[in-house]
Amino acid sequence: KSRGVVNAVSFPPSVRDMRPWNWANFETHVNYSYYITIPYNYGAADRSVRKNIKKAVNLGYVCERTSRMIDVHGCLQSTADRQDFDYRLTVEDLELCESLLGREVFRSYVCYAPNGEAASSRVVLCYPQSTAVDWVAGTKSEHLKSGCTQLLISFVLDDLAGAKVSGFDYAGANIPNVAAAKATWGGILTPYYAIRQPNARS
Secondary structure, eight states: OOSOOSSOEEOOTTOOOOHHHHHTTOEEEEEEEEEEESSOOGGGSOHHHHHHHHHHHHHTOEEEEOOOHHHHHHHHHHHHHHHTOOOOOOHHHHHHHHHHHOTTTEEEEEEEOTTSOEEEEEEEEOOTTSEEEEEEEEEOGGGTTTTHHHHHHHHHHHHHHHTTOSEEEOOOOOSHHHHHHHHTTTOEEEEEEEEEOOSSOO
16 A cells, blocks of 8 residues: 555456455456366367367477477567567566576467477466466467467466366456457356556556
């Protein structure tokens, strides 16, 4: 309360009582995400998801966990350029995050095209016995119709099952086209709250 906040601060879905923040003169907002139970039941996925996974496999795409942040960043940057926004992340930022948090918490994944090019990437924040959070993701424009995004998500969900997490938080489903894509995985639509400081910017 004495320090305040500059940007919005989001709380996990388990935080449901926002009255103390209202009483402290913060603005509160409700947002939405999709929550997927781990291990994942592929029967919950839309037929289009399974079709795209099979398509990418048949085309020769392969996925792996990696520390090659230049590959991760290239996919993120392609999405940022295409959708006209800025992740405000550099290769060095990603490398620093991994070095500070460790590879078991900061889990970066890349799906590679048959020619070896990085096609899609995701970074997930993960602690054992808790919910993993889908932090950032991107796919290069020329690979959007290959099914590589769905293949990579399936790889991530399978990997998280081995990390002993309880679930996967898709971290946001407020933009219509983003929500539609995430809904195809059959997760539970889950509200979560965020606070802002009342000021000219907000």
